[in-house]
Amino acid sequence: MRHFLSLADAGPAGVRRILDCAHGMKAARTGRPKGAPDDGAQLAGRVLAAIFEKPSTRTRLSFDIAMRQLGGATLTFAAGDLQLGRGETITDTARVLSRMVDCVMLRARDHADLEAFAAAAEVPVINGLTDRSHPCQAVADLMTVEERLGRPINETRWAWLGDGNNVAHSLIEAAGLMGFALQIAGPKAYAPDAGIVAMARARGGEVALVDTAEEAVRGADVVVTDTWVSMGDEDGMARRQAMQPFQVGSMLMALAAPGAIFLHCLPAHRGEEVTDDVIDGPQSAVWDEAENRIHAQKAILLWLFGHLADLPL
Numbered sequence: 001m002r003h004f005l006s007l008a009d010a011g012p013a014g015v016r017r018i019l020d021c022a023h024g025m026k027a028a029r030t031g032r033p034k035g036a037p038d039d040g041a042q043l044a045g046r047v048l049a050a051i052f053e054k055p056s057t058r059t060r061l062s063f064d065i066a067m068r069q070l071g072g073a074t075l076t077f078a079a080g081d082l083q084l085g086r087g088e089t090i091t092d093t094a095r096v097l098s099r100m101v102d103c104v105m106l107r108a109r110d111h112a113d114l115e116a117f118a119a120a121a122e123v124p125v126i127n128g129l130t131d132r133s134h135p136c137q138a139v140a141d142l143m144t145v146e147e148r149l150g151r152p153i154n155e156t157r158w159a160w161l162g163d164g165n166n167v168a169h170s171l172i173e174a175a176g177l178m179g180f181a182l183q184i185a186g187p188k189a190y191a192p193d194a195g196i197v198a199m200a201r202a203r204g205g206e207v208a209l210v211d212t213a214e215e216a217v218r219g220a221d222v223v224v225t226d227t228w229v230s231m232g233d234e235d236g237m238a239r240r241q242a243m244q245p246f247q248v249g250s251m252l253m254a255l256a257a258p259g260a261i262f263l264h265c266l267p268a269h270r271g272e273e274v275t276d277d278v279i280d281g282p283q284s285a286v287w288d289e290a291e292n293r294i295h296a297q298k299a300i301l302l303w304l305f306g307h308l309a310d311l312p313l
């Protein structure tokens with residue numbers, strides 16, 4: 001049985017298959033109503049439980065629509081509505097849900113809780129974001145870059161600006177697995193986890209921590225940022241102050257490679273990590289990126305259920 005707690009669970013060949021499937025699934029949807037099942041409805045009869053310890057718009061909707069299009073169903077809960085919220089253990093909850101549904105997506109405050117849930121579960125478990133990582137977002141980001149730039153992912157240069165947070169961690173992991181160059185610029189106090197960076201480098205990823213936003217962005221094909229204050233962060237004032245030099249504005253975007261695109265997982269805080277002219281401008285791919293969450297989730301679900309061929313590439 002498979003889980004999708006990090007990109008490494010799929011490995012480079014698995015991520016490649018997931019991306020190829022996601023592009024194909026997207027192309028096959030053209031002109032269909034959003035809730036209509038795909039031909040073949042590969043997950044007919046399957047049920048996903050999606051549990052959220054933190055708010056969500058994109059992850060919540062995209063998993064529900066993904067399961068509908070695959071012919072299955074989703075049950076969505078705030079963790080506080082379950083007995084989990086008043087003390088039933090993670091392990092007991094995982095065991096019970098394993099008897100009732102075919103797959104669980106968990107958005108957890110603490111990554112260790114996701115791992116404990118997966119260890120006790122008898123069905124596939126998906127990381128729907130934790131304090132440590134957001135691998136489903138990284139799949140949608142990789143897909144968006146391939147779609148917009150039309151060249152192999154390992155021939156692209158990325159710049160990450162601002163907080164070294166959960167989304168950054170999954171892109172660092174992606175750089176290691178898929179072999180693209182990633183330059184990171186942000187305040188030293190909010191640098192990404194050194195262990196995650198070291199692991200990506202050990203896998204062959206060209207991951208560099210640089211001092212200035214300009215240095216990171218110069219020549220980049222993809223400029224990506226995220227909120228300066230993530231869900232659960234308590235030092236909002238200090239973060240906003242420290243991250244000011246890493247705002248993505250049009251002067252910074254002008255340093256990127258010709259044809260560069262701007263990504264943001266959303267929700268965005270306009271006027272903080274990104275200016276209106278960038279997020280609403282011609283280089284912004286954020287709405288495609290948000291839509292691609294659906295196609296990416298579908299491919300991740302099919303991979304988990306063993307519907308993607310396992311032969312090496």
Ligand code: CP
Binds near residue numbers: 056057129
């Ligand atoms: N990008 C993302 O995961 O958005 P939500 O928090 O709205 O799910």
Ligand code: NVA
Binds near residue numbers: 227267
């Ligand atoms: N880094 C953000 C991502 C939201 C999708 C957070 O964790 O709040």
